[in-house]
Amino acid sequence: MDRAQLLLVGLPLFLFCSDIFSLFSPAPVKPAAPHNHHLHADSQPLIQPLEFPTQKPSGIGYGNTVSIDFCSSCSYRGTAVTMKNMLESQFPGINVVLANYPPPLPKRMLSKVVPVIQFGVIGIIMGGEHIFPRLGFAAPPQWYYSMRANRFGSMASTWLLGNFLQSFLQNTGAFEVYCNGELAFSKLKENRFPGEIELKELIARRIVNSRVII
Incomplete structure (x- = not known):
């Protein structure tokens, strides 16, 4: 056998023997952790999480909900979004919900x-x-x-x-505005859209009345 054949045969035998040796050899003993008699668990400082005071939501419109039910197939979504942005800017904290007014x-x-x-x-x-x-x-x-x-x-x-x-x-042609579950404006009854100033006054009146009742 030449050197190449001896190398090809001897290398697998060497690896096999080393695996057998490592399998039956005892595991090394881990060094014991140093024990300090002067340190106790009770003496470790406790880190307490910082608690920040939660800021309560506030605003003239907080606790009030306005629902705008419009005819989505009539391309009224743009008008509804404009009214929603106006109400949210005029009455901070108010919840404005947009929804489709279903046909019969x-x-x-x-x-x-x-x-x-x-x-x-x-x-x-x-x-x-x-x-x-x-x-x-x-x-x-x-x-x-x-x-x-x-x-x-x-x-x-x-x-x-x-x-x-x-x-x-x-197609329903609806643009109905509800404030806290009560009808504030109805396009089906008025046959027109509400003006921004008109709608702002209607919602403000509803909010004031709800506070007086409470």
């Missing part, structure tokens, strides 16, 4: 049905030859061939008309 239940139900009708009509335009025979029709009706002749125009018209109808059903 029948309109909400119809708005959920409109997308189903949209996809149904588009599906019939795309595959009416296979759908009508499964429904028991010997041949598709005449209006199907008219829509099929202008396939893309019919699908685009169905989509746009459905979106318009859905937006109309979700």
